[in-house]
Amino acid sequence: MGDLLSIDVAKPVQREMQMAQELGGIFERKILQHRLIVVSGADLVREVNDEEKWAKFLGKPLRKLRVIAGDGLFTAFNSEPNWSKAHNILGPGFSQAAMRGYHDSMLTVVDRLVDSWDSAAAGGEYVDVSTSMTSLTFDVIGRCGFSYDFDSFGRTEPDPFIAAMSRALEYINRSSNDIPILRALFGRAAREQHERDIALMQQTVDRIVEERMRSGEQHGDLLDLMMHTVDPDTGEQLDRESIRNQVLTFLVAGNETTAATLGFAIHFLSRHPEVVAEARAEITEVVGADGRIGYEQVAKLRYVRRVVDETLRLWPAAPGYFRKVRGETTLGGRTLPKGSWVFVLLPQLHRDPLWGDDPERFDPDRFAPEAVRKRPAHIFKPWGTGIRACIGRQFALHEAVLTLASLIRRYDFAPEPGYELDVHEAITLKPRRLKVKLSTL
Numbered sequence: 328m329g330d331l332l333s334i335d336v337a338k339p340v341q342r343e344m345q346m347a348q349e350l351g352g353i354f355e356r357k358i359l360q361h362r363l364i365v366v367s368g369a370d371l372v373r374e375v376n377d378e379e380k381w382a383k384f385l386g387k388p389l390r391k392l393r394v395i396a397g398d399g400l401f402t403a404f405n406s407e408p409n410w411s412k413a414h415n416i417l418g419p420g421f422s423q424a425a426m427r428g429y430h431d432s433m434l435t436v437v438d439r440l441v442d443s444w445d446s447a448a449a450g451g452e453y454v455d456v457s458t459s460m461t462s463l464t465f466d467v468i469g470r471c472g473f474s475y476d477f478d479s480f481g482r483t484e485p486d487p488f489i490a491a492m493s494r495a496l497e498y499i500n501r502s503s504n505d506i507p508i509l510r511a512l513f514g515r516a517a518r519e520q521h522e523r524d525i526a527l528m529q530q531t532v533d534r535i536v537e538e539r540m541r542s543g544e545q546h547g548d549l550l551d552l553m554m555h556t557v558d559p560d561t562g563e564q565l566d567r568e569s570i571r572n573q574v575l576t577f578l579v580a581g582n583e584t585t586a587a588t589l590g591f592a593i594h595f596l597s598r599h600p601e602v603v604a605e606a607r608a609e610i611t612e613v614v615g616a617d618g619r620i621g622y623e624q625v626a627k628l629r630y631v632r633r634v635v636d637e638t639l640r641l642w643p644a645a646p647g648y649f650r651k652v653r654g655e656t657t658l659g660g661r662t663l664p665k666g667s668w669v670f671v672l673l674p675q676l677h678r679d680p681l682w683g684d685d686p687e688r689f690d691p692d693r694f695a696p697e698a699v700r701k702r703p704a705h706i707f708k709p710w711g712t713g714i715r716a717c718i719g720r721q722f723a724l725h726e727a728v729l730t731l732a733s734l735i736r737r738y739d740f741a742p743e744p745g746y747e748l749d750v751h752e753a754i755t756l757k758p759r760r761l762k763v764k765l766s767t768l
């Protein structure tokens with residue numbers, strides 16, 4: 328049985344954070360036949376990030392996602408040729424320069440969010456933050472990625488594609504627990520629904536791609552890059568199946584993570600009116616009290632960016648990453664044979680003593696340039712590490728800063744009385760049942 332009784336099926340990451348506080352920066356858990364080495368000490372994580380000795384490992388949750396995203400960028404094994412092909416072809420689509428092209432699409436969706444929150448504010452209602460943020464991030468990636476409008480703010484029922492994806496992710500999340508007695512709880516009906524959901528997602532993406540091929544139109548989005556760019560290394564293009572896998576990858580990897588980060592940020596803003604005031608002063612200085620936020624202005628909103636970084640420090644939406652040793656090595660005094668793997672536990676790394684004596688405190692000034700210069704870079708890793716780090720980082724940051732700035736300049740946020748942050752764990756971490764009341768300025 329090993330440590331079976333010590334696992335918290337609902338909140339394994341938060342349980343591991345407690346264990347790290349008790350047992351230190353590296354510990355091992357044995358659950359039935361599985362061994363899991365959890366690493367969070369700053370020096371040990373630095374070793375694990377060494378690309379010469381270690382590489383990305385597809386841990387169980389990521390392997391389970393392959394049923395949706397196949398050998399797409401996020402879930403490809405290191406050896407799969409489609410990874411480097413897609414990495415080369417899609418890199419330019421995520422450069423800082425590419426953000427200029429996405430800016431207006433992002434703003435259009437943010438305006439829809441603001442319209443919907445204006446109505447809630449006028450009615451004195453609490454808004455359900457996670458639902459709004461998920462609508463926002465789906466619509467943004469739909470438009471910027473594939474010029475597809477999910478129109479999430481204009482509907483009462485979610486788009487069938489989004490409903491299918493949410494169900495499929497939940498199924499994968501629940502079934503990724505390999506304890507047979509728990510697995511048996513998910514019966515045939517759920518499995519069949521899962522198969523239908525995946526088929527619907529694949530057919531929807533195939534339809535979008537076919538329509539684009541038929542029309543021959545170019546939209547300057549990620550789909551254009553996928554369909555028309557040649558990999559400079561191989562001289563080849565992505566085939567149809569790979570395009571489908573990449574589209575599904577961006578919908579999975581680019582949605583929940585950014586939505587959760589925005590949700591956590593709004594939670595912290597609702598608790599820290601002094602941070603809201605400082606951010607608002609910056610926004611007024613850079614952009615003015617109203618008027619459109621321009622592309623160039625986003626990079627100048629340095630304090631808002633610090634709010635995002637500090638949010639990612641305390642609650643990194645992707646709570647960790649798996650790494651595998653390329654050859655026998657030692658780590659924290661133990662010998663690890665070739666092929667051994669570990670899990671880097673980010674929320675604990677982000678509370679390492681190197682962050683100071685009050686790591687639980689939300690303080691965006693930790694990311695002021697002089698503070699950043701004083702500490703080692705490897706203790707902040709919300710985007711993963713090395714060649715397999717997040718390709719969508721600039722995209723997520725542009726979207727998050729633009730959205731938060733648009734909200735901060737317009738609303739004060741009041742928390743729901745009695746609410747304590749409840750961190751829900753699925754493939755990502757996200758705030759559960761978070762509602763705030765808005766007052767329009």
Ligand code: HEM
Nearest residue numbers: 400401580581584585588645648710711715717718719723
């Ligand atoms: C706040 C938002 C985000 C966070 C915290 C985040 C975090 C991460 C992390 C930690 C990894 C590395 C995973 C590993 O090593 O196994 C990763 C990879 C990846 N992310 Fe993100 N991500 C975010 C947003 C996005 C967005 C918006 C997109 C796309 C539109 C995206 C696409 C990807 C892809 C494709 C990979 C795999 C890259 C590769 O292996 O080559 N992510 N992300």
